[in-house]
Amino acid sequence: MVSATPSAKRPAPDRPLIELRGLHRVFGDTHAVRGVSFEVYPGQVFGYIGPNGAGKTTSMRILATLDEPSAGDALVDGLSVIEDPDRVRRRLGFMPDYYGTYQNVSVADYLDFFARAYGLRGAERRRAISFATDFTGLDPLLHKPIDGLSKGMKQRLALGRTMIHDPAVMVLDEPAAGLDPRARIELREMISRLAALGKAVLISSHILTELAEICDSVGILEQGRLLAVGSVDEISARVATQCYVTIRAVGGVAPVAEWLAQHEQVSDVAIEGDRLRLQHAGDEAAQADLLAELVAAGFRIIEFGSRAVSLEDVFLHVTEGRVQ
């Protein structure tokens, strides 16, 4: 089993809160999920990334006890989603990629309903609603009808509903979809806060830059297969053999490009305006050597920068763009 180890800054309890064991899901001829296995520990944010149709939502629905796996199992706090869905539901909050709101219901009534549905009574229900609205910043809208809320506010409401029973595990399917930049930043902060409260958060998104900022580890899924699991740095170290270098020189970069074209470790040299971009197949020391060689060759370098491999680069490297 591939294990995404908890971040160094957080404690590592002995039992994962989310554990997928060889999960398979077949719909007729389509093998939506193929033997997916990973673990998520308390306080960890796990990013689940992959192209459309990769099997992210399917495996999340299985974890949320809305679907049954064809083979394998998923455990939440050590409890099977197949055999003990009732116990799992009390520990898990699921936020699907749609709002799931009722008509003719206010924000307060909506949260009150779900608090009741999770068995919260009296003062503890009121506390839970108060906390959820406080956390999501919905207090001013408490008595507004849901129908009149903006997308961002509905998303906050959905997050409030998901956390109303203080679940140990939160499964968020595309929570940032359709949100404006400010709402995304706010949502990202909320998710980080949830993790800081010790929750295990499984989150899927297409916006990879955002996931890279909040996730302790990521799992890259394509055609139902988990291609890579680990922190972005770990995966980068495993899959990325090259880095991107940008060069600017006094007198233009064309002669530099000509000189670099002969260099063994350099490839994909391209001039973009007054800059030169290239891929370098070496570590930081090799890049320093390259700079020294350029200077020794008489080029007057005024900018030499290398960029680490981003989650997007890793994603593009790992996946092949296949769909099913």
Place this chain on the structure above:
Amino acid sequence: MNSPAATETGTRLPEPGYSAAAHPDAAEPANARPAALPTWLDRWLEAASERLNPILVKETRQALKSPQFVLWFLVLLAACWVVTIGGIAWIGPGVHYAASGGILFLAYYFILAAALVVVVPFAAYRSLASEQEDNTRDVLMVSALTPRQVIDGKIGSATLQIVVYLSALAPCIAFTYLLRGIDLLTILLLPGLAVLASVGLSMLGLVLASATRQRYSQVLTSVALVATLLGVCYWCQLAAVGAVREGYLVYRQPGFWMAVAAGLTAYGCALLLAYFGAAAMNAFASANRSTALRRALFVTQACFVGWIAVAWVYYDLDRQALISAAPMGWVFWLFAGALLTSERPILSERVRRGLPTTPFGRFFTTWFNPGPGTGYLFVAANLASLLLLALAGMFVTPVGRLAFENELGFIVLGAAYVVGMLGVARLIILGLRRFATLSLLGGFLVNFLLLLGSAGLPELIRASVTRIGRMPFSWYDVVSPVRVLDVIINDKVGSLDLQILLIVVPGVSACVLLINTLLAASEIQQTRVPLPQRVIEDDRLLDPTHGRPVNPWGDAPADAAT
């Protein structure tokens, strides 16, 4: 965001510590009521409201804000006012001496029946169907509500609407008694009938909404349901006209109240079956969706047999009554069997955790365990018990309209055909499941097609071959239960043919039963599996003797908190 605790991005986030203790200020509701009620009453009402079904609470709040509900209620009130004012104006001074209560009652009843029999059940259907359309079904299902709580909430909401409509019309209906021309019993019975019809049809609506998840099937079921509701509404109104005109004569007939009691029993059983059926359709795949339904089926059969026995004792019936009642039992078990034999062949570990361990328990309750094999044997055992009771009844009742041989043939062959057909269908389903996934509906369709084929094929041969078509019975007809039972009951089959039929059909059915019993061995031999260690740990945490928490926060029960 204008919170003092706003972050650099403007997000208002509370301080760390996601616990109730971090928010002591939240102990009181944001919209706390002014002290208009005595404290003890307020507390009592609050404690009572805490125990209400969440869906009932939510849907009541929704209804109060829903334009549709308000519109229907106002239309109902307006119709009542129009009927009252118009009716009294039409009767004129005669209102003081003419017996005009019956006519006005019928007018009010038409309004009541339309609201109760059409509006309320359709609203119940839409309520559950829209959970699918509005994408709220998933968030509802992942909550801690059980499928039965969901159905309870929906039917509770329908009942509340019934009470609201009934209370709006009650003064008008009571007023008709003062006008004379209608007896109190009719005034009580007819709204009672409308209420029962409303609850029953609402349950039917919930069953249909649970069974149909796709949009196209929801459209079809909507149309079918509306047609049914309008039909039942029309029937209720016809019944009301008959009851107002001649009800006082019917009530005095000796069998009336017994028929009412029998009808109520049948209604109760049907409601129970629909309730468990709807709950089963909303349950998670690994849950035990069958045992409760089988118990309800068993209770229904017991009630059926009980009422036949009561009628037998009270009315000194002849064997013809048995002949008339027997097909009801076959059709009931054929339908139930078609569903039970189509169940998933896998007994989940969750179900196996609750299997009986003692030989006594295993002997009597294995047939109630989920699974197509036990389902088939459950149906066969119930049919056998029905057959034995019917045979006992025949032997103690000397009088019959047909020859004893024909009556015996009718009873025995009917049961044998059901056992045989279900058994063959189960074998086909077993075969199909080797190559493909077959759902419950798929299995039910196999049963239906088999019945259709067995009844239709001989008729096709009859239509094609003139010589055979002219004969009342040929051996091509042996696979058709409809044709065989028809020729027996109409005495169109020769004595020798009947004797051969009595050997062949039960013989084949017995073989099919034997094969199916052998194939069901793996289901019958299932034994209890121990609880996983993690579940034992969880149960220990939730042990009531240690102050059972009501949520993962470990909070004390609400009673203590409030």
